[in-house]
Amino acid sequence: MRHVRRDRLLSILFISPSVIAIAVFVYGFIGFTGFSSLTKWDALTPDFTLVGLRNYTRLFTIDRFLSDLRNTVTFTVLFLAACLIIGLFLAILLDQRIKAEGFFRSVFLFPMAISFIVTGVVWRWLLNPGTTQTGSSGVNLLFEKLGLGFLRWGWFTDPTIWHIPADSTVGAFLTRLGLGGLTSSYVGISLAMISVVIAATWQMSGYTMAMYLAGLRGVPDELREAARVDGATEVQVYRHIVLPLLQPITLSAVIVLGHISLKIFDLVVSMTGSGPAFATDVPAFFMFDTTFRGNNFAQGAAIATLLLIVVAALVVPYLRYTIRTEAEL
Amino acid sequence: MTANSFELAQGPTKPQRKIHWGRVAIYVILIAAALYYLLPVYLLIITGMKSFAEVSLARMWDLPSGLHFDSYIKAWFGKESEGIRGLSNNFMNSVYLAVPATLGSALLGSMNGYVLAKWKFRGSDVLFPLILFGMFIPYQSILIPLVQTLQRMHLYGSIPGLIFVHIVYGIPITTLIFRNYYAGIPTELVEASKIDGASFLGIYRHVLFPISMPGFVVVMIWQFQSVWNDFLFGVIVTSRPAVQPITVALNNMAGSYIVEWNVQMAGSILAALPTLLVFIFLGRYFMRGLLAGSLKG
Numbered sequence: 001m002r003h004v005r006r007d008r009l010l011s012i013l014f015i016s017p018s019v020i021a022i023a024v025f026v027y028g029f030i031g032f033t034g035f036s037s038l039t040k041w042d043a044l045t046p047d048f049t050l051v052g053l054r055n056y057t058r059l060f061t062i063d064r065f066l067s068d069l070r071n072t073v074t075f076t077v078l079f080l081a082a083c084l085i086i087g088l089f090l091a092i093l094l095d096q097r098i099k100a101e102g103f104f105r106s107v108f109l110f111p112m113a114i115s116f117i118v119t120g121v122v123w124r125w126l127l128n129p130g131t132t133q134t135g136s137s138g139v140n141l142l143f144e145k146l147g148l149g150f151l152r153w154g155w156f157t158d159p160t161i162w163h164i165p166a167d168s169t170v171g172a173f174l175t176r177l178g179l180g181g182l183t184s185s186y187v188g189i190s191l192a193m194i195s196v197v198i199a200a201t202w203q204m205s206g207y208t209m210a211m212y213l214a215g216l217r218g219v220p221d222e223l224r225e226a227a228r229v230d231g232a233t234e235v236q237v238y239r240h241i242v243l244p245l246l247q248p249i250t251l252s253a254v255i256v257l258g259h260i261s262l263k264i265f266d267l268v269v270s271m272t273g274s275g276p277a278f279a280t281d282v283p284a285f286f287m288f289d290t291t292f293r294g295n296n297f298a299q300g301a302a303i304a305t306l307l308l309i310v311v312a313a314l315v316v317p318y319l320r321y322t323i324r325t326e327a328e329l
Numbered sequence: 330m331t332a333n334s335f336e337l338a339q340g341p342t343k344p345q346r347k348i349h350w351g352r353v354a355i356y357v358i359l360i361a362a363a364l365y366y367l368l369p370v371y372l373l374i375i376t377g378m379k380s381f382a383e384v385s386l387a388r389m390w391d392l393p394s395g396l397h398f399d400s401y402i403k404a405w406f407g408k409e410s411e412g413i414r415g416l417s418n419n420f421m422n423s424v425y426l427a428v429p430a431t432l433g434s435a436l437l438g439s440m441n442g443y444v445l446a447k448w449k450f451r452g453s454d455v456l457f458p459l460i461l462f463g464m465f466i467p468y469q470s471i472l473i474p475l476v477q478t479l480q481r482m483h484l485y486g487s488i489p490g491l492i493f494v495h496i497v498y499g500i501p502i503t504t505l506i507f508r509n510y511y512a513g514i515p516t517e518l519v520e521a522s523k524i525d526g527a528s529f530l531g532i533y534r535h536v537l538f539p540i541s542m543p544g545f546v547v548v549m550i551w552q553f554q555s556v557w558n559d560f561l562f563g564v565i566v567t568s569r570p571a572v573q574p575i576t577v578a579l580n581n582m583a584g585s586y587i588v589e590w591n592v593q594m595a596g597s598i599l600a601a602l603p604t605l606l607v608f609i610f611l612g613r614y615f616m617r618g619l620l621a622g623s624l625k626g
Contacts, residue, residue, distance in 0.1 A: 030466070
């Protein structure tokens with residue numbers, strides 16, 4: 001019995017360095033950041049005078065932060081949609097007993113092995129629109145060469161925000177309903193963000209492809225065969241048999257890609273920076289600037305805490321769901 | 330009976346050798362998609378190979394006139410007269426950083442996975458998701474106290490400091506992969522060893538560790554790739570160019586207007602090469618880590 005008790009103690013000892021590290025460096029630090037966000041600490045020397053939620057309320061009056069929120073929504077929606085659709089589409093194609101499947105899989109997946117910094121540097125060069133002095137460059141130049149010159153545009157240098165103009169019929173109607181806020185340029189789509197979405201999708205769509213392909217391989221052949229015998233067309237087999245079975249994979253992909261898109265930082269820093277009028281700015285970059293360049297620690301902590309709350313709202317239910325279904329197995 | 334007559338015997342509905350347009354379309358789409366994914370690689374390689382005289386925006390898609398390695402030399406060694414810092418030093422920094430950080434977090438992950446899979450205790454089922462949560466957090470939410478703490482520990486601004494940071498924040502993912510890996514190993518194996526009188530450490534050393542190699546390969550590839558490619562911790566923890574990892578140095582190089590595009594592209598290739606090689610030669614394990622990262626592993 002002594003033996004057993006000693007082993008039990010050892011097992012706790014084995015895991016304790018990690019548990020202590022996580023307790024301090026994850027939970028302790030989050031607590032410290034949360035606390036800092038409630039203080040007046042706006043210079044290098046800490047000032048822990050409590051000021052309540054002032055740092056949070058102030059954020060919603062800052063042009064850059066409101067632009068960041070708009071950009072994050074634009075980015076998350078477009079990036080998720082693109083990755084899921086392209087990933088599923090490529091996976092279905094690869095599932096058709098393709099020759100050289102391994103080659104195609106590697107080609108779609110290799111960008112995942114690369115740093116976002118490299119991706120950013122390369123895509124900045126690719127989507128660099130050129131100027132009137134230099135002429136078109138990058139993809140714009142490629143369009144010209146292919147006779148598709150009409151597709152040229154400013155990419156990440158285009159400051160246009162698509163939103164409902166206040167002086168339009170719809171805008172006037174909304175204003176009459178007391179919803180004039182919806183005509184603000186903070187409720188819209190930043191076109192420059194599309195360039196970042198293209199680069200991010202190039203890097204991450206192979207991931208959804210791989211996940212969906214693994215899922216497709218898990219669908220028993222008998223199931224499809226039975227449906228075909230019953231006279232289902234290939235499209236019907238996918239729509240009614242295969243796709244419903246892939247739903248858990250879509251959920252995992254949404255969580256993984258969703259939390260990546262909320263945290264996105266490296267790609268924006270190396271590819272576009274803040275962009276014209278913060279057209280490609282994101283909260284993680286704003287936090288970095290505010291805290292480590294501007295020394296406004298309390299304000300930076302408030303941005304970080306908001307980011308964490310949004311990510312946790314996405315991830316915590318998913319973790320609970322995953323652990324629970326695992327326990328049932 | 331010849332093959333032909335055998336086929337005839339199958340009946341008159343034998344399909345003619347016709348072109349399946351559906352399949353042709355699938356291949357056309359796949360090849361077009363592959364070309365799209367390889368487009369940046371094409372541009373990277375040709376731009377990096379061009380001589381300085383050939384670099385012009387109008388000709389950026391044209392093939393280089395020959396093999397020139399000037400850009401690589403400049404990207405690697407730098408050029409003091411033009412104020413360009415080479416990446417060689419930062420490349421080595423990344424090596425000194427990624428190797429110990431990978432080994433360290435893999436070892437911790439294996440220890441945690443062993444306990445969480447085979448020595449469950451009261452509360453271990455609560456502890457596991459609490460550890461996992463650490464891999465999803467936006468690191469912005471821990472950066473401020475992290476810098477303060479590293480300064481107190483005299484680790485701020487150094488490679489050992491960065492190694493420490495990567496080991497700590499690597500614990501969740503390595504624990505997850507190892508716990509799932511060990512969960513797949515029959516508990517009877519562990520129980521039998523216990524009856525034979527093997528102790529906690531004995532079972533780990535003589536039963537589980539020797540069959541952990543596949544788990545270690547998956548974890549180490551994953552960790553190596555994420556440490557090598559990391560930018561955020563690098564830029565926060567190291568401010569002196571001499572100790573910065575390659576991602577930070579590459580970003581600085583790309584952000585400076587005095588560095589030509591071909592040098593930037595050569596630098597990008599140098600920065601991407603180690604993880605790309607790992608992907609090319611150990612792609613199967615890379616996939617496994619990837620799928621494990623989505624928890625369902």
